[in-house]
Amino acid sequence: MRFGTAIIHNGNEIDKITGALSIPIYNASTYDQDIDSTEVKYDYSRSGNPTRDALESTIATLERGTRGFAFSSGMAAIASVFSLFSAGDHILITRDVYGGTFRAATKLFNKYNIDFQLIDMTDLENVRRNIKENTKAIYIETPSNPLLKITDISGIVAIAKEKGLITIADNTFMTPYLQRPLDLGVDIVVHSATKFLNGHSDVIAGLAVVKDTNLADQLYFVQNTFGAILSPQDSWLLLRGIKTLKVRLDHQQNSAAALSQWLKEHPLVEEVFYPGNFGFGGNEIHFSQSRGPGAVLSFTTKSTETALNFMRRINFAAVGVSLGGVETIVSYPVRMSHASLPIEVRQDLGITDNLIRVSVGLEDVEDLIEDFRNALR
Numbered sequence: 588m589r590f591g592t593a594i595i596h597n598g599n600e601i602d603k604i605t606g607a608l609s610i611p612i613y614n615a616s617t618y619d620q621d622i623d624s625t626e627v628k629y630d631y632s633r634s635g636n637p638t639r640d641a642l643e644s645t646i647a648t649l650e651r652g653t654r655g656f657a658f659s660s661g662m663a664a665i666a667s668v669f670s671l672f673s674a675g676d677h678i679l680i681t682r683d684v685y686g687g688t689f690r691a692a693t694k695l696f697n698k699y700n701i702d703f704q705l706i707d708m709t710d711l712e713n714v715r716r717n718i719k720e721n722t723k724a725i726y727i728e729t730p731s732n733p734l735l736k737i738t739d740i741s742g743i744v745a746i747a748k749e750k751g752l753i754t755i756a757d758n759t760f761m762t763p764y765l766q767r768p769l770d771l772g773v774d775i776v777v778h779s780a781t782k783f784l785n786g787h788s789d790v791i792a793g794l795a796v797v798k799d800t801n802l803a804d805q806l807y808f809v810q811n812t813f814g815a816i817l818s819p820q821d822s823w824l825l826l827r828g829i830k831t832l833k834v835r836l837d838h839q840q841n842s843a844a845a846l847s848q849w850l851k852e853h854p855l856v857e858e859v860f861y862p863g864n865f866g867f868g869g870n871e872i873h874f875s876q877s878r879g880p881g882a883v884l885s886f887t888t889k890s891t892e893t894a895l896n897f898m899r900r901i902n903f904a905a906v907g908v909s910l911g912g913v914e915t916i917v918s919y920p921v922r923m924s925h926a927s928l929p930i931e932v933r934q935d936l937g938i939t940d941n942l943i944r945v946s947v948g949l950e951d952v953e954d955l956i957e958d959f960r961n962a963l964r
């Protein structure tokens with residue numbers, strides 16, 4: 588079964604009781620139990636809920652894992668995965684990781700003596716060099732944010748397998764349509780389902796998927812114990828959003844490629860960062876592990892003034908954080924997602940005052956280009 592078929596026919600599309608072509612929203616906290624039964628499927632909705640089950644089973648199928656878990660946000664999914672580790676453990680994490688993940692690692696989990704070390708994951712030798720006696724995991728994001736740096740997933744997995752480490756990949760930018768880290772040997776995939784998976788800028792949600800059943804039991808224990816679960820209502824919205832993932836991404840990705848091409852030729856644009864561009868750093872690695880470049884790109888303008896004026900004048904794009912919605916969203920990382928980073932760290936990461944990130948939506952690309960042309964004038 589191909590991906591477009593699997594998102595529609597994965598066993599979670601029809602309500603088994605009524606035949607409805609939509610899984611009902613089971614707004615129940617508790618369930619009537621048969622006292623003599625030894626097989627109680629549902630007893631309490633933190634532990635299990637039929638609407639959330641349908642979503643968890645859907646994402647497990649799409650990522651080709653054995654079990655999926657739905658959380659109340661991407662950060663709840665990531666923090667729950669971090670909770671698998673213990674005091675004294677050392678974890679290597681990509682240095683341009685999502686800001687919230689950086690904060691959880693360095694300002695929350697460090698309090699419990701889990702040592703997160705930020706490193707450049709694009710250099711495999713560097714990864715190998717930084718593994719210590721107590722290293723337990725490698726956490727990657729590819730492409731990364733906002734400069735779309737590419738990490739070699741199979742290369743990381745090979746090092747991890749040799750040293751007996753767990754690998755975790757944040758697959759938010761790609762979704763299982765474009766990239767399936769579990770197929771490449773990664774142990775845990777996490778998502779901010781708030782972005783492309785839901786796709787409509789109306790839900791905050793997180794997902795995690797694993798293949799190994801022992802790891803699945805451990806993550807279920809955390810989900811049920813920590814309790815950062817996704818509600819039935821939001822599980823339903825996400826199930827609905829996922830049904831159109833492929834058509835949305837196909838359109839958005841085509842538009843992103845056209846917009847990237849147009850930006851590259853614009854006289855006021857300095858550089859365009861997009862994995863689909865020929866000659867872009869990591870472009871070959873990206874295409875060896877993914878089906879497409881995605882729908883997020885960033886670019887620098889030749890002056891800060893041009894960047895700020897662009898942000899003031901842009902019309903069809905929302906100005907804000909987040910990405911992956913039906914609407915184009917432009918963000919200005921130095922004042923938004925990366926505002927809290929010290930200026931030296933920002934500069935070191937290449938996040939400059941003339942950088943703009945674009946998440947391309949479902950508008951007609953001709954209109955987007957026209958709008959970008961006016962905003963850059």
Ligand SMILES: *Cc1c(COP(=O)(O)O)cnc(C)c1O
Binds near residue numbers: 760
């Ligand atoms: C948004 C995002 C997150 C955090 O997810 P929330 O749903 O906002 O909690 C994690 N990783 C990446 C790559 C993201 O873009």
